[in-house]
Amino acid sequence: MSIQRARSALYVPADHARAMAKSVSLAADILIYDLEDGVAPASKPAAREALRTHFQQADNAHLRLVRINHQSTRFYIDDITAMSAMPADGIMLSKVAHTADINDAVEKLARAERADMAIWCNVETPEGILNAATIAAHPNVVGLVAGTNDLANDLRIIRTAERTGLMHALQLLLLAARANHRIILDGTFVDLEDMKGLEAEAQQGRMLGFDGKTLIHPKQIDSVNRIFSPSEDEMTQAKRIIKAYEAAMKEHKAVTLLDNQMIEQLHYDRARQLLAQAD
Numbered sequence: 351m352s353i354q355r356a357r358s359a360l361y362v363p364a365d366h367a368r369a370m371a372k373s374v375s376l377a378a379d380i381l382i383y384d385l386e387d388g389v390a391p392a393s394k395p396a397a398r399e400a401l402r403t404h405f406q407q408a409d410n411a412h413l414r415l416v417r418i419n420h421q422s423t424r425f426y427i428d429d430i431t432a433m434s435a436m437p438a439d440g441i442m443l444s445k446v447a448h449t450a451d452i453n454d455a456v457e458k459l460a461r462a463e464r465a466d467m468a469i470w471c472n473v474e475t476p477e478g479i480l481n482a483a484t485i486a487a488h489p490n491v492v493g494l495v496a497g498t499n500d501l502a503n504d505l506r507i508i509r510t511a512e513r514t515g516l517m518h519a520l521q522l523l524l525l526a527a528r529a530n531h532r533i534i535l536d537g538t539f540v541d542l543e544d545m546k547g548l549e550a551e552a553q554q555g556r557m558l559g560f561d562g563k564t565l566i567h568p569k570q571i572d573s574v575n576r577i578f579s580p581s582e583d584e585m586t587q588a589k590r591i592i593k594a595y596e597a598a599m600k601e602h603k604a605v606t607l608l609d610n611q612m613i614e615q616l617h618y619d620r621a622r623q624l625l626a627q628a629d
Contacts, residue, residue: 355379355562355627356379356380356413356493356533356535356561356562357379357561357562357563357574357575357577357578357579358377358378358379358380358562358563358565358570358571358574358575358578359378359379359380359381359382359415359495359535359562359563359564359565360373360376360378360380360381360382360564360565360566360567360568360570360571361382361384361388361417361538361564361565361566362381362382362383362384362388363384363388363389363397364383364384364385364388364389364397364398364400364401364404364416365388365389365390365393365394365396365397365400367400367404370383370400370401370404371404372568373412374407374409374411374412376568376571377571377572377575378412378565378568378571378575379412379413379562379575380412380413380414380415380562381409381412381413381414381415382415382416382417382442382564383401383404383414383415383416383417383438384416384417385397385398385401385416385417385418385419385425385429386417386418386419386420386444387444391425394419394425394428394429395428398428398429398432401416401432401436402432402435402436405435405436405437405438413439413440414438414439414440415438415439415440415441415442415470416429416433416436416438416440416441416442417441417442417444417472418430418433418441418442418443418444419444420443420444420445421451421454421455427458430455430458430459430462431458431462433459433462433464433467434462434463434464438467439468440467440468440469440470440492440493441455441459441464441467441468441469441470442469442470442471442472442495443455443469443470443471443472444472444474444497445472445474445475445478445497445500446471446472446473446478446485447475447477447478447481448477448481448484448485449481449484449485449488451471452469452471452485452488452490452491453488455469456469456490468490468492468493469488469490469491469492470491470492470493470494470495470533471485471486471491471493471494471495472495472497473485473494473495473496473497473501473523474496474497474498474499474500474501474504475497475500475501475504476501476504476505476519479501479519479522479523480522482494482522482523482525482526482527483525483526483529483530485526486526486527486529486530486532487526487529487530491530491532492532492533493527493532493533493534493535494523494526494527494532494533494534494535495534495535495537495564496519496520496523496534496535496536496537496560497537498513498516498520498536498537498538499537499538499540501516501519501537502515502516505519511547511550511551512554513551513554520536520558521558524558524559524560528559533561534559534560534561535560535561535562535563535564536551536552536555536558536560536562536563536564537563537564538563538564538565538566539551539552539563539565539566539570540566542566542567542569542570545569545570545573548570548573548574549573549577551563552573552574552577552578553577555578556577556578560578561578562574562578563578579627579628580624580625580627580628584624585624585625585628587621588620588621588622588624588625589621589625590608591608591613591617591618591621592618592621592622592625594606594607594608594613595613595614595615595617595618595621596618598613
């Protein structure tokens with residue numbers, strides 16, 4: 351699956367008809383229709399039916415995922431079975447801790463005639479973090495999502511704006527994603543009134559290397575899209591790097607200098623990648 355942009359991924363509760371209807375007009379790159387935490391147990395059957403109806407509406411502007419309930423719940427089988435009637439781009443598994451969780455979903459998706467479905471893994475437990483490398487290496491996995499709120503709870507950390515207690519776990523997850531060429535999304539920021547806090551956490555996520563961030567409300571989209579998009583300064587510098595390196599290649603040089611800094615193939619490749627992302 352080729353994914354051009356994954357800056358913002360908005361969770362949309364599948365039992366909220368108005369929210370789903372509105373979602374198709376939003377500027378989020380990814381829509382995650384939620385059958386799990388965002389839906390009360392008594393509402394889950396109706397949410398599946400509402401989501402089936404919603405997917406009859408064409409939407410070419412978004413990558414559309416469905417987050418299902420964990421296999422330990424009584425809702426799991428019905429969620430996967432329902433995927434046969436939903437033209438989603440992928441399924442998001444919750445609380446993935448082992449590759450066995452993925453294999454079970456792959457087997458059941460095949461029975462539902464959706465063997466082609468891309469799998470995204472919500473990694474939100476200490477066990478999942480410790481197994482992140484093997485989870486990311488699974489051939490059916492396209493993306494990883496950091497479940498920072500559940501993870502923080504399980505780790506019993508003291509919550510800080512700097513996310514100090516989560517940093518090791520986040521970096522392990524990032525290493526696993528990059529080693530296996532997977533998309534990776536940062537967790538949600540849950541204080542809807544603290545936009546400065548959201549932007550600071552998104553800036554931190556981009557600095558760490560995340561491709562984007564998961565969101566819980568449409569008001570968070572614009573800020574996160576801006577932060578995870580290349581800035582004008584970054585694009586200008588990327589163009590300068592490309593120009594300098596291509597000039598060096600014409601002279602059969604493997605490296606060159608720009609602003610007294612060495613430029614080599616890896617800088618050239620990253621600059622081209624950044625401009626492609628901007629496009």
